[in-house]
Amino acid sequence: MSVFTPLARPELETFLSTYGLGRLLDYQGIAAGSENTNYFISLEQGEFVLTLVERGPVQEMPFFIELLDVLHAADLPVPYALRDTSGQALRELKGKPALLQPRLAGKHIKEPNTQHCAAIGDLQARLHLATRDQVLERKTDRGLDWMLEEGRNFLSHLHASQAELLEQALQEIERHRQAILALPRANLHADLFRDNAMFEGTHLTGVIDFYNACSGPMLYDLAIALNDWCSEADGQLDPVRAKALLGAYAAQRSFTPAEAELWPVMLRVACVRFWLSRLIAAEAFAGQDVLIHDPAEFEHRLRQRQDVRLPLPFAL
Structure with missing residues (x-):
């Protein structure tokens, strides 16, 4: 499974507590990634994806956050970084840049028409x-x-x-x-x-x-x-x-x-x-x-x- 950075429940609960989205109900590593670590996160107020960025310099993360904000504002169906209660979008977890984003609906298509x-x-x-x-x-x-x-x-x-x-x-x-x-x-x-x-x-x-x-x-x-x-x-x-x-x-x-x-x-x-x-x-x-x-x-x-x-x- 491509989860490069394993997380324990207590450290994840501490990280998520600053978003004001309720208790952590469940979390699961996503096996499909080949470069970053991703988790499905279930909180009382919804479903989310937590990404720990494994490749690339930290200084480039504001680019991704700004780009997704622009695309979200243009009404495109993209994830975007949620801000915690202090207004921060880019945070750190286990020494890695970390973003929490809404989980988008739908499933992947293997045989597109x-x-x-x-x-x-x-x-x-x-x-x-x-x-x-x-x-x-x-x-x-x-x-x-x-x-x-x-x-x-x-x-x-x-x-x-x-x-x-x-x-x-x-x-x-x-x-x-x-x-x-x-x-x-x-x-x-x-x-x-x-x-x-x-x-x-x-x-x-x-x-x-x-x-x-x-x-x-x-x-x-x-x-x-x-x-x-x-x-x-x-x-x-x-x-x-x-x-x-x-x-x-x-x-x-x-x-x-x-x-x-x-x-x-x-x-x-x-x-x-x-x-x-x-x-x-x-x-x-x-x-x-x-x-x-x-x-x-x-x-x-x-x-x-x-x-x-x-x-x-x-x-x-």
């Missing part, structure tokens, strides 16, 4: 529109430069066919780096996978886990989401679901010619980012009781993205 994908496209567009005029700056620690450095370091760890695929992708990133960075920007979720969204039926009730959020090209955020929500088991894109997601996004924000040109490249870049991060995690946590996502999933997707026949709709 076109309506789920359209809801994700609409949500991403609204998120980008809510932040593009006043972008909250945060440079991702897993951006293009990270991919180039870590990718080259990892080439020697791979089989010949894998190394060839990765080397080709890294050369493409190098060639297009400046053009990618010049694309229209906003704040990005940067990790909008199926396990970070919740639905009741086909109604999107919540988007969670913003701890990879950053500022950057909106097209990159879209590529990350589409690679997960619209991929078949073998890594191929489902064109019906993909068109639903892209069409819903484009109904809110029109794409530019530069975005249309770089779209196939960006789908491949998004594959490289998660292939590398999963390869690194698999090595770092080998043999430990930590949830590790399969790196091969994104290797297969990267191979399938070598020939992209899915244009962006309504590029102007």
Whole structure:
């Protein structure tokens, strides 16, 4: 189970007492996390999620709190940090930055249909529109430069066919780096996978886990989401679901010619980012009781993205 920081009931009760939300009824570690420690918290006045941030410098936490406040104010279904009775949103528990947030309704979708994908496209567009005029700056620690450095370091760890695929992708990133960075920007979720969204039926009730959020090209955020929500088991894109997601996004924000040109490249870049991060995690946590996502999933997707026949709709 991916609970990196275990908590005893007495220390949790002490921490929660300052929120004025009543007695602690129950708590349970969440196994799905791969980077942070999360607990479901039941208090007399409702259901909540407690997050202990395990990765990243403490000084960046105000960015996440402010971003979620902005998105909550824009009426997006996102968690936001609750303030304790002294007005503090960011606190500390067992030496880790800690946030208490409302628990959002719904469940994760394992097999999305076109309506789920359209809801994700609409949500991403609204998120980008809510932040593009006043972008909250945060440079991702897993951006293009990270991919180039870590990718080259990892080439020697791979089989010949894998190394060839990765080397080709890294050369493409190098060639297009400046053009990618010049694309229209906003704040990005940067990790909008199926396990970070919740639905009741086909109604999107919540988007969670913003701890990879950053500022950057909106097209990159879209590529990350589409690679997960619209991929078949073998890594191929489902064109019906993909068109639903892209069409819903484009109904809110029109794409530019530069975005249309770089779209196939960006789908491949998004594959490289998660292939590398999963390869690194698999090595770092080998043999430990930590949830590790399969790196091969994104290797297969990267191979399938070598020939992209899915244009962006309504590029102007």
